[in-house]
Amino acid sequence: MTDREQVRDAGIGSAIIVDDGYDEIPEVAELLDEGAWDSFFDDAQGVEAERITAHFPAYDPEEREELRSNQEFINALWEARGTIRDLLGGLFDNYERKISDNRPFLDAAEAALTALGIPYETCGRDFVGSAIDVDLIVIDLFLGIQQGAPDREFTVERLKEVIERRQDRPLPSIVLMSQVQGIDELARDFRRDVKLHASSFRQIRKNDLQKPGRMEGLILTLATHRSDSLALAKFVDTWEDKAIEAVHAAAGTLRKIDIDDLQHIRSMLLRFEGLNTSSYMLDVFDRVLQYEIESHKTVLEAAIPLDQMADDPAPLMISNDRDTYAILEQTLFVNPRRRNHATGAEWPITFGDILGPKSGVPVKRRGFFSGRNNLVFFVASPECDLIRKDGLTTALLVAGSLKGIDMAKPGLAVTANTTPVLVMNGDQRFQVDWDFGDLRTINLDQARRLLHTNRGDMSIVARLREGTALGLRQQLLSNVGRIGELAPLPRSLRFRADLHLPLQQGGTQPITLPNGVEITGNVLIPRRGQFAAAIFDxxxxxxxxAALLELDLTHVAARSRAMFETLKEQTRIRQIFRSGLQGIDLPLNGFKIAGLLKLDEEQPASDDKKPKTDKVATIVKGEDIVDVLGDSLSKAGLIIQIHVDDAG
Known part of the structure; x- marks a missing residue:
């Protein structure tokens, strides 16, 4: 399939290039700060003023502030600039320079669309109407000469308007362009503000537009993943729309409950349970809302295409924009504000609570946590028995050990005895390994004393959602049968990397990239936690x-050359950004072998088996590469020295 055919089959049949360089006339805001205004008004007096009134009859040099803010006056000066250049001085110099400097970049963008056979329009800042129906939008980040926050906000708001007015049409693919160095970071916030998925969005520095194939490559990547990206976007948008409708429907249902119903609920049910009305009604509202969302057939239908996602995943975009641990936390735990809402129960703890040392309070060696900062407890007793005054006298606890989430340490496997993430002390992330052979008890007086606001040294650090908590308790009742749970997302940890060559004479040589280009990515950890994948952004x-294709292998260690020859094929390089470097043994300490998935070979069906790979690289986590690799240096292949954000 040719590039043109791939773009056509993906449904990219029209495009628009949006840049203020296409605007034919400067706007008021672009000239307000020009110093040449004062000299212009000083010179355009008397007889010279008549040359201006010939083009703008209302010209009065005494009305300087009003005129410089008058778009019609600026239009007249611009149209007549050829005949009054001596009076204008440098008034339009910056604008004309911007247009001239920008033109080669726009020519390159136009050439890329032409090469791919995509019909396109060009437009300046007034682009909304023209962009509503197109499949691809190539747009400048700062639509204005000042290249500041107002220009960026203008771009964001107009692009959001385009998307809102598309109604049922598929969302466009977006390529964001800018001359600024930090476009990668700015693109992250831009994409978030416009509400786009990474798979439908790319960014490029304008200086790179003129590099052969660069723009075409971005568009082809968007085309490759367009159908899957549209399916995901439709599901999220449908869920959002119907969730809003569900709120209204749930509110209509719940308005049927009035104060007399609350009185009956309290007198006939809650009075005996000892539960506050407010806590009970919050639970009722949660369940009614979920029921209403589930009632929308369109939400269920929009989810079905997600089952047919392509196996070749879209490349990751910007690592610091991805945080699967945050989503995982929200699926496992009750929101802290809801947890802190008073229930009116007899016990200060309830089923699913996780109890841990109070932040900022030293752990007593002979206290409840036996001097251990890494010890936590899961409350396994039934909720109803912890509510009533005549309920339990002693609650059952399961002990668990905290492990910092660190790829350089063992124990990242997720089993039935594991809670994959627990956030403590604001932002510290841990994994909890539960020991179902270590059961403890706590009585009511102990719980109250240990949780006392001023004198206690224990806190409720989190509360598991009901399904997750039941899954843990099921480990105590294994003879009954298991309760299914939502499978946790693969965990990801960000990293930065430097690349090196192993040299024939010993030592290494860094692989240099252009200034401002940084290698970043994500290490993905499956449930079993045995083998990881490292995917570059x-x-x-x-x-x-370009750097790998241009490598001179003359001085590379002989035992590593075959691996570098593999990396001379673009299809294999592409794997680094798609399926990634695979089969990396955990924990990630010292050095680890990394390979690319073998082409045209069936891979293991489960994540506890090592994938079949062609070795091309060695990952080193350490400052001294030569010291870490030792005798393995000569056969290391591409050396990837990673710096991991262990906090996740």
């Missing part, structure tokens, strides 16, 4: 591809 794909 696509924002360095073009520069890294």
């Amino acid at each position: 696509s924002n360095c794909e073009d520069d890294l591809t």
Whole structure:
């Protein structure tokens, strides 16, 4: 399939290039701060003023502030600039320079669309109407000469308007362009503000537009994943729309409950349970809302295409924009504010609570936590028995050990005895391994004393959602049968990397990339936690591809050359940004072998078996590469020295 055919089959049949360089006339805001205004008004007096009134009859040099803010006056000066250049001085110099400097970049963008056979329009800042029906939008980040926050906000708001007015049409693919160095970071916030998925969005520095194939490559990547991206976007948008409708429907149902019903609920049910009305009604509202969302057939239908996602995943975009641990936390735990809402129960703890040492209070060696900062407890007793005054006298606890989430340490497997993430002390993330052979008890007086606001040294650090808590308790009742749970997302940890060559004479040589280009990515950890995959972010794909293809292997260690020859094939380099470097043994300490998935070979069906790979690289986590690798240096292949954000 040719590039043109791939773009056509993906449904990209029209495009628009949006840049203020296409605007034919400067706007008021672009000239307000020009120092040439004063000299212009000083010179355009008397007889010279008549040359201006010939083009703008209302000209009065005494009305300087009003005129410089008058778009019609600026239009007249611009149209007549050829005949009054001596009076204008440098008034339009910056604007004309911007247009001239920008033109080669726009020519390159136009050439890329032409090469791919995509019909396109060009437009300046007034682009909304023209962009509503197109499939691809190539747009400048700052639509204005000042290149500041107002210009960026203008771009964001107008693009959001385009998307809102598309109604049922598929969302466009977006390529964001800018001359600024930090476009990768700015693109992250831009994408978030416009509400786009990474798979439908790319960014490029304008200086790179003129590099052969660079723009075409971005568009082809968007085309490759367009159908899957549209399916995901439709599901999220449908869920959002119907969730809003569900709120209204749930509110209509719940308005049927009035104060007399609350009185009956309290007198006939809650009075005996000892539960506050407010806590009970919050639970009722949660369940009614969930029921209403589930009632929308369109939400269920929009989810079905997600089952047919392509196996070749879209490349990751910007690592610091991804945080699967945050989503995982929200699926496992009750929101802290809801947890802190008073229930009126007899016990200060309830089923699913996780009890841990109070932050900022030293752990007593002979206290409840036996001097251990890494000890927590899961409350396994039934909720109803912890509510009533005549309920339990002693609650059952399961002990668990906290493990910092660190790829350099063992124990990242997720089993039935594991809670994959627990956030403590604001932002510290841990994994909890529960020991179902270590059961403890706590009585009511102990619980109250240990949780006392001023004198206690224990706190409720989190509360598991009901399904997750039941799954843990099921481990105590294994003879009954298991309760299914939502499978946790693969965990991801960000990293930065430097690349090196192993040299024939010993030592290493860094692989240099252009200034401002940084290699970043994510290490993905499956449930079993045995083997990881390291996937590079696509924002360095073009520069890294060029660097690998241009490598001179003359001085590379002989035992590593075959691996570098593999990396001379673009299809294999592309894998680094798609399926990633696979089969990396955990824990990630010292050095680990990394490979690319073998082409055209069936891979293991489960994540506890090592994938079949072609070795091309060695990952080193340490400052001294030569010291870490030792005798393995000569056969290391591409050396990837990673710096991991262990906090996740």
